[in-house]
Each structure stands twice: as C-alpha cells, then as structure tokens.
Amino acid sequence: MFDKESGLLQGTVELLVLKTLSWGPMHGYGIASWIESVTSDALSVEEGSLYPALYRMAKKRWITAEWGLSENNRRAKYYRLTAEGRRQFREQMTGWRRFASAVDQAIGSTVAPSWAK
Amino acid sequence: MKEPRKIPFIASQPETEVDSELRFHLEQRIQANVANGMSPEEARRAAMERFGDVEGVRDECARILAEDRRTHARREWLDDLGQDMRFAVRAALRSPVFTALAVVTLALGIGANAAVFGVVKSVLLNSLPYSDADRLMRIRSPIKALGEDRGSLSAGTISDLRERQKSFTSFGAWLPERDMIYDPGDQPQIVKARWVEPSLFTTLGVRPVLGQIFTDADGLRDTAFNVMIPWHTWQRVFAGAGNVVGKTVRLNNIPRTVVGVLPRGFVMPEEGADYYMPINMAPQMRDPISVRGSHNFGMVGRLKPGVTAEAANAELNKIGDELEKLYAKDNLGIGLMARPLRDAIVGDTRTPLLVLLASAGLVLLITCANLAGALLSRTISRRKEFAVRVALGAGRGRLVRQLLTESVLLSMAGGIAGVVLAMILLGMLRGLSLRAIPNYADLSLDTGAIVVTFLLALLTGVAFGLGPALSVGRANPQGTLRDETRGSTESVRSRRMRGMLVAGQIALCVSLLAAAGLLARSLWTMINAPMGFNADNMLTFTVPLPGRYNAATTRLAFKEDFEQRVKALPGVKGVAIAGGLPTRITNSNGIFLQSRPWEANEPVPFITTSRVNDDYFRTLGIPLIAGRTFNASDGPDAPPVMVITEAFAKKYFPNADPLGQQVRYGPPDPNQPWTTVIGVVGNVRNNPLALSPEPLMFFSQRQQPFGEAFAIRTSAQPKALIATVRATLRAIDPGLPMYQVKTMEELVAEGFAARKLPVMLMGAFGALALLLASVGVYAMFTSMAAAREREFSVRIALGASRRSVAALVLRQGGLWMLIGLVAGAGGIFVAARLVSSQLNGVPAFDPLTIGGAVLVLLTCAGLALMVPVRRATRADPITVLR
Numbered sequence: 001m002f003d004k005e006s007g008l009l010q011g012t013v014e015l016l017v018l019k020t021l022s023w024g025p026m027h028g029y030g031i032a033s034w035i036e037s038v039t040s041d042a043l044s045v046e047e048g049s050l051y052p053a054l055y056r057m058a059k060k061r062w063i064t065a066e067w068g069l070s071e072n073n074r075r076a077k078y079y080r081l082t083a084e085g086r087r088q089f090r091e092q093m094t095g096w097r098r099f100a101s102a103v104d105q106a107i108g109s110t111v112a113p114s115w116a117k
Numbered sequence: 118m119k120e121p122r123k124i125p126f127i128a129s130q131p132e133t134e135v136d137s138e139l140r141f142h143l144e145q146r147i148q149a150n151v152a153n154g155m156s157p158e159e160a161r162r163a164a165m166e167r168f169g170d171v172e173g174v175r176d177e178c179a180r181i182l183a184e185d186r187r188t189h190a191r192r193e194w195l196d197d198l199g200q201d202m203r204f205a206v207r208a209a210l211r212s213p214v215f216t217a218l219a220v221v222t223l224a225l226g227i228g229a230n231a232a233v234f235g236v237v238k239s240v241l242l243n244s245l246p247y248s249d250a251d252r253l254m255r256i257r258s259p260i261k262a263l264g265e266d267r268g269s270l271s272a273g274t275i276s277d278l279r280e281r282q283k284s285f286t287s288f289g290a291w292l293p294e295r296d297m298i299y300d301p302g303d304q305p306q307i308v309k310a311r312w313v314e315p316s317l318f319t320t321l322g323v324r325p326v327l328g329q330i331f332t333d334a335d336g337l338r339d340t341a342f343n344v345m346i347p348w349h350t351w352q353r354v355f356a357g358a359g360n361v362v363g364k365t366v367r368l369n370n371i372p373r374t375v376v377g378v379l380p381r382g383f384v385m386p387e388e389g390a391d392y393y394m395p396i397n398m399a400p401q402m403r404d405p406i407s408v409r410g411s412h413n414f415g416m417v418g419r420l421k422p423g424v425t426a427e428a429a430n431a432e433l434n435k436i437g438d439e440l441e442k443l444y445a446k447d448n449l450g451i452g453l454m455a456r457p458l459r460d461a462i463v464g465d466t467r468t469p470l471l472v473l474l475a476s477a478g479l480v481l482l483i484t485c486a487n488l489a490g491a492l493l494s495r496t497i498s499r500r501k502e503f504a505v506r507v508a509l510g511a512g513r514g515r516l517v518r519q520l521l522t523e524s525v526l527l528s529m530a531g532g533i534a535g536v537v538l539a540m541i542l543l544g545m546l547r548g549l550s551l552r553a554i555p556n557y558a559d560l561s562l563d564t565g566a567i568v569v570t571f572l573l574a575l576l577t578g579v580a581f582g583l584g585p586a587l588s589v590g591r592a593n594p595q596g597t598l599r600d601e602t603r604g605s606t607e608s609v610r611s612r613r614m615r616g617m618l619v620a621g622q623i624a625l626c627v628s629l630l631a632a633a634g635l636l637a638r639s640l641w642t643m644i645n646a647p648m649g650f651n652a653d654n655m656l657t658f659t660v661p662l663p664g665r666y667n668a669a670t671t672r673l674a675f676k677e678d679f680e681q682r683v684k685a686l687p688g689v690k691g692v693a694i695a696g697g698l699p700t701r702i703t704n705s706n707g708i709f710l711q712s713r714p715w716e717a718n719e720p721v722p723f724i725t726t727s728r729v730n731d732d733y734f735r736t737l738g739i740p741l742i743a744g745r746t747f748n749a750s751d752g753p754d755a756p757p758v759m760v761i762t763e764a765f766a767k768k769y770f771p772n773a774d775p776l777g778q779q780v781r782y783g784p785p786d787p788n789q790p791w792t793t794v795i796g797v798v799g800n801v802r803n804n805p806l807a808l809s810p811e812p813l814m815f816f817s818q819r820q821q822p823f824g825e826a827f828a829i830r831t832s833a834q835p836k837a838l839i840a841t842v843r844a845t846l847r848a849i850d851p852g853l854p855m856y857q858v859k860t861m862e863e864l865v866a867e868g869f870a871a872r873k874l875p876v877m878l879m880g881a882f883g884a885l886a887l888l889l890a891s892v893g894v895y896a897m898f899t900s901m902a903a904a905r906e907r908e909f910s911v912r913i914a915l916g917a918s919r920r921s922v923a924a925l926v927l928r929q930g931g932l933w934m935l936i937g938l939v940a941g942a943g944g945i946f947v948a949a950r951l952v953s954s955q956l957n958g959v960p961a962f963d964p965l966t967i968g969g970a971v972l973v974l975l976t977c978a979g980l981a982l983m984v985p986v987r988r989a990t991r992a993d994p995i996t997v998l999r
Contacts, residue, residue, distance in 0.1 A: 027138075027141065027142075028138060028141075028142050029141065029142040029145040029146065032142070033149075046167065046168060046169030046170075047142070047146070047167050047168045047169065048139075048168040048169035048170060048171060048173075048174040049169060049174070051135075051138070051139065051142075051174050051177075051178050052174060052177045052178055052181065054178075055135075055177075055178045055181040055182055055185070056181055058182075058185065059181055059182075059184070059185040070141070070145075074141060074144075074145075075137070075141070076138075076141050077134075077137075077138045077141070
C-alpha cells in the first residue's frame with residue numbers, strides 16, 4: 001500500500017510506534033504484533049522495517065531502550081516513551097487527523113470542479 | 118501493561134545488541150507460527166519472509182546505534198565537565214581560606230617560573246635582532262697569557278684576515294665607544310660615540326628606518342662628517358622628528374650631519390652608543406705603530422652559505438697562528454677565533470640563568486608536594502561526601518576526574534595570578550636595566566611564554582591533584598559510611614603518601630637552600646675580602662677632555678690646577694687622578710724584564726696599568742710597602758719610573774729586591790728606555806669578582822698625563838661636595854662636563870651587581886621553599902596528631918606521660934623528615950655541582966653552608982611541628998573519649 005521509500009511510510013510507522021508505546025514499555029516484536037493486530041494487517045509492511053525506525057527514534061530521544069525480561073522470561077529490549085516522545089505523539093496525532101480528514105473530505109467531495117462542467 | 122523486570126544494561130558492540138534484539142523477534146514470530154499450526158520449517162520460512170531483509174536491517178540499525186552512542190558520549194563528557202567545573206567552583210568557594218592559600222601558593226610557584234622563563238626566553242631563545250642571525254660570528258683575538266678569550270683585534274690583523282680567509286662573505290669592525298661632547302648650545306653634555314665600518318650594518322643586515330646607512334665613501338675622510346643615530350637618540354634628542362635626516366649635530370665642536378636612523382630594535386653586538394660614525398680601515402693602516410700595536414677593534418663576520426661555525430673558527434685559528442709567526446713583535450701570544458654571535462653576547466649569563474630556572478623549578482615541585490599534602494587532608498575530611506556519592510552511583514573514575522578538575526581549576530587560577538605576578542616582576546627587572554642581561558633581551562612574556570606557563574599550570578594541577586584523587590578512588594565507601602565514630606583515622610596508605618610528600622619537600626628545600634647559601638656565601642666572601650683600598654667617603658667622576666687639551670703640557674697643567682683648587686675646598690682630604698680607578702682599570706700592557714727575558718715560545722704577560730698622580734696612593738689608602746711613590750722629582754724629563762703592587766713583585770721578582778728593577782712595557786722596542794721600579798704598594802683587587810689580586814703597575818701622570826678619572830677623599834658625605842666641585846671645574850673651563858659622578862662605594866658595588874641578582878632571587882626562592890616546606894611539616898604533624906587523638910587520649914588515660922606521647926608523634930613524623938634529609942644529601946650534591954662554576958672563595962661542598970642550610974630547615978620545621986605536637990599531648994582524655 002505504501003511505497004517503502006516514501007516519507008509517508010516512515011512518518012506513519014513512527015506515529016504508530018508512539019501510539020503503541022503510549023500504552024507502556026514494549027519490545028520490538030510486541031510493537032510489531034500490536035500494530036498488525038490493530039490495523040488488521042492492512043498495512044502489510046515487512047516487520048524488519050520497524051527496527052530502523054525504532055533506532056532512529058531512540059537517537060532522537062523520543063524513546064529510550066533498556067534490557068528486560070519478556071513474558072516468557074527471555075532477554076528482550078524494551079522501549080519506552082520519553083517526555084519528548086509523549087509530546088511528539090500528541091503533535092503527530094493532531095497532524096495526522098487533520099491530514100486524514102482533509103484527504104477524506106477531498107475524496108468524499110461531490111461538488112465537481114468548475115472546469116469539469 | 119505491567120513493567121518488565123529490568124536486567125542490568127551491559128554495553129556491547131552495536132552489532133551484537135541489534136543481533137540479539139532481531140533474534141528475539143524472529144524466535145517469537147516462529148513460536149507464534151508454530152502455535153498457529155505450522156511445521157517448524159514452515160514457521161521459520163514464514164517468519165523470515167515476514168521480516169524482510171534481516172542483514173540490511175541489522176546493518177542499518179547498528180549504524181544508527183553506533184552514531185547515537187558517539188554523539189551521546191561526547192555530549193555526556195561535556196556535560197560531565199560542566200558539572201565538574203560547577204562543582205569545583207562550589208567546592209572552592211565552600212572553603213575560601215584553603216582556596217585563597219592554594220591560589221597564592223600556586224601563584225608564587227608558577228609566577229617565579231614564568232618570570233625566570235621570561236628572562237631565559239628573552240636572552241637564550243629569542244632570535245637576535247639581525248637578519249639570519251645564526252650565520253653571524255663574533256671574531257676576537259684571544260690573549261693566551263691572560264687566558265682571556267675576548268681580546269680585540271688590530272687594524273693590521275683585520276686587514277690580513279680579510280685577505281686570507283675563505284669562510285666569510287662580509288665583515289664589520291668597530292672601535293670601543295668613546296665619550297664626546299655634544300653641545301646643543303646651552304649646556305655641554307657627554308654622549309657615547311662609536312666608530313663603525315660602513316659594512317657593519319650590511320653585515321648585520323640592519324636597515325635604517327629613515328635616511329640611509331653609511332656608504333663606503335663615508336669612511337674615506339679622516340673626519341667623520343656623517344653620523345647615524347639609534348632610535349633612542351632620535352626620540353630623546355630630536356623628539357622623533359621626521360625631518361631629522363640632514364640635520365646638523367655638533368659633536369666635539371665639529372658639525373656633523375645625520376644621514377640615517379637605526380631601527381628601534383637595533384642593538385650593537387657590544388655596548389651601544391648614542392651616535393655612530395663611519396670609519397675606514399685604510400687610514401688606520403697608515404700609522405706604523407698602531408696598525409699592529411693597538412688591539413682595539415671589535416668585529417663580526419657573516420658566514421658563507423654552507424660553512425659551519427666550527428670550520429670558520431678552525432680557519433681563523435690557523436690564520437691567527439700564521440700572523441703570530443709573521444708579526445711576532447705585536448701578535449706574540451695572540452690568536453684569532455670566531456664564535457657564534459649569540460654565545461658571545463650571552464656569554465656568562467647562561468649558567469646563572471639556568472641555575473635560576475632550575476631553582477624556580479624546584480620551588481614549583483615543592484609547591485606541588487605541598488598542595489598535594491593539603492589536598493590529601495582535604496580529601497580525608499571530605500571522605501564522607503565522596504562515600505555518599507559513590508554509594509549514590511558515582512563511578513570511581515568520575516570521582517577521580519572530579520577531584521582532578523578541582524585541582525586543575527586551582528592551578529589555573531594560580532596560573533593566571535602567576536602570569537600577572539611574573540609580568541610585574543619582569544617590569545621591575547626591566548626597570549633595573551641590569552648590565553648582566555644582554556641589551557637585546559626585551560624581558561617580556563610573549564604568547565609562547567604564556568602558553569608554556571599555562572601548560573605548566575595544567576601539569577601542576579594534575580601533579581598535585583593526582584595522588585589525593587587516586588587515594589579517594591581507592592577508598593572503601595561502605596567502610597567509611599559505617600565507621601561513623603572512628604571516621605577520622607587516616608589510612609596507612611595516605612599516611613605514607615603524606616610522609617613521602619613531606620620528605621620530598623624537605624629534600625628539595627634543603628638542596629635549594631644549600632645552593633642559595635653557597636652563592637650568597639661566595640658573594641659575601643667577595644664583597645668582604647679586603648679590596649686593598651679604602652672606599653669610604655670618596656667621590657668619583659671623570660672629566661673627558663676635548664681636543665684642545667691634546668697637548669701633554671695642557672693636560673698636565675689643567676689637572677694640576679684642578680687638583681690644587683679642589684684640595685683647597687673645605688672637607689677635601691685628598692685628590693686622586695688616574696687613568697682608571699680601582700675595579701675599573703681597563704688598560705693593560707705587555708711587559709719585558711731586564712732580569713729575565715722571555716723565552717721565544719713564552720707568551721708576553723699583560724699587566725693591568727694606570728697612570729696616577731702623586732697623591733693617588735695616599736688618597737685611596739693603598740699602603741706603601743717598600744721604596745717610594747711618585748713625587749715632583751719624576752717630571753717629564755726625569756728617568757721613567759713605575760710603582761708595582763706586591764702581587765707583581767712576588768710573581769716577577771720572586772727572589773730579588775723589586776726596587777731598582779728595570780722594566781719595558783708596550784710593544785717590544787729595543788730603543789725604548791728601561792723604566793725603573795721605585796716603589797711597591799699593597800695589592801688592589803681590580804676585578805672585584807676575583808679573590809686573588811692580579812699584578813698591577815702604575816706610572817706617573819707627570820710622565821704620562823693620560824686618564825681623567827678623579828677620586829676625592831672627603832671628610833663627610835661625599836655627594837654633598839658635588840656642586841662645589843662642579844663650580845670649581847666650571848671656573849677653570851665652562852666647557853668641561855663632570856661625568857659618571859658617583860661615590861666609590863657605588864662604583865665598587867656596580868662590579869658586584871651582576872652577581873647580586875641571581876643570589877637575591879635564589880635567596881627569595883629559598884625563603885619561599887622554606888616557608889612551603891614548613892607548612893608541609895606542620896600539616897603532616899597536625900593530621901598525624903588528629904588521626905591518633907583518640908589513641909593518645911587512651912594512652913594518657915591509662916597513665917602514659919605526655920612526654921612519651923610527644924615522643925611517639927615525633928618518632929613517626931621525624932622518620933619522614935630524616936628520609937627527606939637523606940634524599941636531600943643527593944640533592945645538595947647535584948645543586949653544589951650545578952653552582953660550582955659560580956663560586957669564588959667557597960668550596961662547592963662547604964660544610965658551613967650545607968650545615969647551615971640543614972640547620973635553618975630543621976629550625977623552621979621544628980617550630981612548625983611544635984604546635985601540633987603540643988596539641989597532641991594536651992588532648993583531654995575525658996572530652997575526646999566521650
């Protein structure tokens with residue numbers, strides 16, 4: 001659905017990660033699984049592309065990583081939102097909603113442009 | 118969502134970290150697939166497919182992580198530094214007295230070094246103010262008999278040298294500075310003039326700032342009508358006027374034209390002058406006597422490209438030998454040599470400067486040891502604070518770094534104060550304008566010197582901070598925190614470190630004291646050894662006589678008239694007139710004895726000589742040993758006579774009566790009449806820096822009326838007489854100036870001035886070192902006593918005498934002092950060797966001086982330790998134990 005190279009995908013993945021982590025700390029596999037389940041696998045993205053996004057976000061200090069034990073007692077890297085990450089989440093969510101509704105409004109329009117008459 | 122259980126973060130390679138994260142992901146996915154009913158093989162393939170490019174993702178993530186860590190580490194380091202600095206400033210402000218004392222101590226230590234380095238740099242490192250100065254050589258005629266390697270050259274030698282040599286591209290020669298009368302119209306003044314070859318300035322590579330330098334044509338006339346002026350003359354006499362070139366100055370009553378102004382930084386390779394006049398060697402060559410007989414030219418040469426200084430010197434040695442054979446009459450015992458101009462200018466200044474630099478270095482080392490001890494005490498009292506910080510998660514490395522930041526902050530503050538101090542000191546030195554320091558040295562701190570000083574400060578901060586900082590890094594925080602009541606005991610390790618620091622201070626201090634003591638004692642010996650004449654209550658001056666006094670009879674008549682008039686003044690006890698007054702007799706002549714002709718290969722001895730009036734010996738208080746001194750019977754037509762000193766008689770007439778001996782002097786001349794020795798007088802130390810008096814000979818002003826130095830013996834303050842004497846002189850001839858007016862004591866003291874400065878500075882360094890070492894000893898005993906206060910109280914409570922407690926403390930601290938003294942013995946050995954070349958009349962291992970140094974140190978240390986030891990014995994067991 002999204003081109004892998006498009007900036008749109010990257011921004012979307014980041015927003016989805018921020019959303020996921022707003023529930024609490026989680027490891028990469030958990031994040032991927034949750035996004036897939038809540039989007040009903042509609043954004044069938046390769047799971048691997050999630051990780052560079054996570055590392056970039058860690059570098060931007062939106063999220064931090066620490067090692068912890070997973071539910072089945074395996075060593076896993078957990079990500080958690082920082083204050084900055086929380087701020088980013090609020091901002092991007094607003095931005096996305098405005099964008100989506102604008103696009104939605106446009107494609108749902110029934111008024112033909114003047115030149116089409 | 119519930120919090121995951123944390124496990125400690127272990128920093129690993131970015132690749133490893135990413136790998137294990139991705140592996141976790143794939144394994145979870147495979148498990149989930151299997152749970153959904155896939156076969157393991159199928160599950161694995163599906164997981165991989167769903168993940169995508171594992172390799173690519175891993176590399177990209179690892180790259181981002183590595184980059185992140187790098188920037189993070191950098192930022193963290195800077196953050197830590199800022200934090201450390203803030204903390205250091207706060208810690209410094211929390212104990213202002215300690216901080217102030219530490220900064221002052223450092224300022225003194227660093228300032229002393231910066232000042233001495235400023236001098237060393239100006240004298241030894243800065244380049245001479247000539248173009249390509251490394252290629253310039255000073256050429257001289259060593260006089261082998263005197264062991265003197267600074268003899269001047271004769272015109273004949275210079276001419277032959279120019280023809281024979283192959284090492285130099287050009288030369289410039291000059292004559293000694295001469296006094297001239299400059300008459301601006303109202304008041305005649307004495308100025309210094311120097312005749313120089315026009316080629317001197319081109320050889321040195323000096324360009325005029327105004328006008329031009331001399332041309333060869335300038336030198337051709339016998340009278341110098343063109344003059345060049347140095348910067349200071351331009352400023353002072355001509356007020357820096359831009360149109361000075363072409364102006365006329367009357368020097369010795371001859372109008373001369375200024376043709377050029379020398380640049381500000383110009384210095385003569387020898388003493389500078391106020392006016393430079395051109396000279397040509399050709400007229401000098403016409404005078405058959407002086408051409409080879411008077412050796413009074415100074416000379417520099419510029420080396421040809423590729424010729425080394427050694428090769429040039431070897432060539433000159435060879436030419437010198439040839440000329441000695443060729444002109445045995447004049448050049449016997451005289452050679453030729455060349456040495457780099459800088460060495461020639463720096464000369465004897467090098468060794469004392471290096472000794473001073475070493476001393477300043479010692480002071481800084483003592484400062485470091487002292488502050489290390491003080492910081493050690495401070496870290497012990499701050500142990501709780503550090504333990505808390507370690508317990509709260511500060512790494513040991515961070516703690517060490519924090520403490521180093523504190524000490525470097527102190528040393529930097531000390532460095533700033535030290536640079537200011539050094540600038541003040543150098544300003545004072547400039548004000549003294551010492552002859553001991555070559556005149557090209559600007560004695561300032563340039564950027565390089567300031568950078569060196571701050572590097573030194575940084576090094577100092579690390580040096581004194583490292584030991585205490587590491588001792589904190591090693592400390593056991595748990596023990597410290599738990600040890601609530603007995604927390605004041607010092608660990609064995611830090612006690613040993615403190616002891617070693619004190620021992621080091623004592624060793625360095627006693628070496629410095631010994632070196633300073635040796636130099637001081639040597640100077641003291643030289644000053645107090647009998648000079649051979651009485652310098653009290655004497656007024657000295659010179660009256661340079663202009664050309665109209667050239668006739669011998671006129672000169673003699675003036676001097677006799679002046680002598681009679683001055684003698685008649687109230688308060689005058691005697692008048693001495695001479696070519697040179699003691700400590701300033703500069704003339705010397707070769708001598709030939711009738712009783713013992715010199716062998717062919719024997720160098721002719723040169724004897725320092727002066728022409729004196731009848732009253733000279735009586736006025737100066739030089740005792741007559743045998744025979745008589747000069748009187749009215751020794752007129753110009755009477756047989757020539759001379760008076761010699763005891764040293765002369767002993768050396769040249771060891772087994773005969775010196776009276777009646779026949780001597781010739783000057784160039785060997787079979788037609789010259791013999792001069793008869795009529796008297797022997799007591800020895801006079803003409804060179805105040807030599808303890809054994811050199812042989813001297815005197816001739817009568819009546820027979821040789823040369824030399825216009827005067828010394829008046831007064832009954833009261835000599836300077837009170839200056840105005841009267843000046844009026845008397847003016848009454849005879851208003852055109853005659855009185856010049857270099859000073860008391861004989863001042864004249865003699867000038868001879869020691871060059872030696873006094875290093876001794877005074879070394880003394881100051883020694884005093885500083887002593888103070889620091891005493892403080893170190895005091896601090897050691899204080900902390901030792903404080904650490905064992907409880908133990909001492911128990912001992913006293915159990916019945917130990919206070920004396921035995923004192924002995925306990927003394928034994929512990931005394932051991933370190935003893936170790937310091939033993940190490941100091943080695944230091945004294947090195948120090949004495951270093952200064953031995955500067956000593957006169959004192960053996961390098963003078964037991965009195967060395968014993969004195971040890972005694973002074975022990976006395977100060979003893980006084981310093983008295984307070985803490987007494988305090989230890991006063992410990993009140995009841996308060997302490999409760």
